[in-house]
Amino acid sequence: MSKTSEERSLLVLENYIGGKFVSCRSYIDSYDPSTGEVYCKVPDSGKEEVDAAVAAAKEAFPEWSACSPEQRAKILHKLADLIEANLEEFAQAESKDQGKTITAARTVDIPRAAYNFRFFSTSMLHHTTDCSPMDHMGCLNYTIRCPVGVAGLISPWNLPLYLLTWKIAPAIAAGNTVVAKPSEMTSVTAWMLCKLMQQAGVPPGVVNIVFGSGPRAGDALVSHPEVPLVSFTGSTATAQRITERSAPYCKKLSLELGGKNPAIIFADADLDQCIETTVRSSFLNQGEVCLCTSRIYVERSIYSEFLERFVAAAKKWKTGVPSDPSSKNGALISKEHLEKVRSYIALAKSEGGIIHCGEGLDQLDLPQRNKSGYFMPTTVITGISDSSRVMQEEIFGPVTCISPFDTEDEAVARGNGVRYGLSATVWSKDVGKVHRVAQRLQAGLVWTNCWLVRDLNLPFGGMKNSGVGREGGKDSYHFFTEVKSITIKH
Ligand SMILES: NC(=O)C1=CN([C@@H]2O[C@H](COP(=O)(O)OP(=O)(O)OC[C@H]3O[C@@H](n4cnc5c(N)ncnc54)[C@H](O)[C@@H]3O)[C@@H](O)[C@H]2O)C=CC1
């Protein structure tokens, strides 16, 4: 199909199906969040494209699943090498597409994407299965693990390549083939990855990427009868929809969802380290990380000092153009998202909350061409009730709320008092206290005296409305394979 003149001046992506780039009938506009301008056209795929991708993945499955894990690992390492060799190009693309700073893309997103391939290809070589002899019956029981088939992978816009590869790497290392659908707002680095698939020697059909919106392409993928498992990262509302759509087929689901993550700070914490880390955990990546801290509970005796020092540090967390290496935050993902985040500030004000810094108080010093970008300064709020929507709902922006507490029991109860249960942080020098509190917090991940120290071997996922299932190390191996019990009578 010939391209329009507008499309010729923009970056136009194509689906990657069966090892070939394929154009689409219609396209979705994709914006540069730092300017608000359309700069890219993303295929608006639907059922037809998803059907073709699933057929290609199905065809590739017998051969790929029969390869040895070592053969697969060799190809995945090559892919990691190629991402690293093209790191700067990927980082520039991710920063432009997502609005995140070039520093974050260079030091976090793209290195981690490469590492996902290295880590999972290697870790798959080390898993063992169970053996249970029943000599009295003349039987030997053992288990094997088999790849499941075509995996459907749906990833979000906040850490585009990092979270897409977190799913693709274990899925294919375990012998599955995949159809992945990145977020329609951040598709560019996934499309760049397809070119590397060819160079790394990933056989056609093993990885297929179909671009498009959630309701069209995403829905066609999760409700496809030939896709027996789905791994999804994104909002709780979309996860509920995916659960409904996949229910008729009893699919295996892994759902990694949002958070409203507390930090509990006791009076004996190392305040220098705690403030530095809690500013980072509140605002990293514009607050657009599911693990970001958004509720900070501080023991009353240090509350005033903490607040004063935290606000001063938050003001220094510079929001600026993503390409400026001195920027700590860039732009939010979209105009709609910026408006949504701002609506929580308006709500906080209407409920008598105090805004100490940020939206409504501080003006950002941006160049003229970035005036229509989706920027928002780091915002600190106090004086909000725990029952407010500001304290209950995921805001997913550079906004954090601080509140004092008096007792350990109170801190735990308030930390647990939301529908989410993804992550939490606890700050204290008292080892007994951090153990006690960590055990009582309803969260899939608890960091004590640190944040975002990630060991990919550990189970990753949330409790309550933050998700279903775990991925990471052994858990990804288990999710992306089916276990079979075999009994041999001898
Ligand atoms: N990692 C996380 O925890 C994330 C949380 N969020 C939260 O969700 C809120 C809304 O952001 P959205 O972009 O709307 O998230 P979303 O959950 O709608 O989008 C995530 C992915 O799901 C896809 N999707 C959407 N509807 C679908 C459907 N019916 N079937 C299959 N796939 C579908 C999207 O195209 C995208 O690839 C954010 O404000 C934030 O609070 C968003 C992204 C990531």
Ligand SMILES: N/C(=C\C=C\C(=O)O)C(=O)O
């Ligand atoms: N899943 C998300 C972050 C994961 C971080 C990690 O694996 O270290 C998210 O923000 O959605």
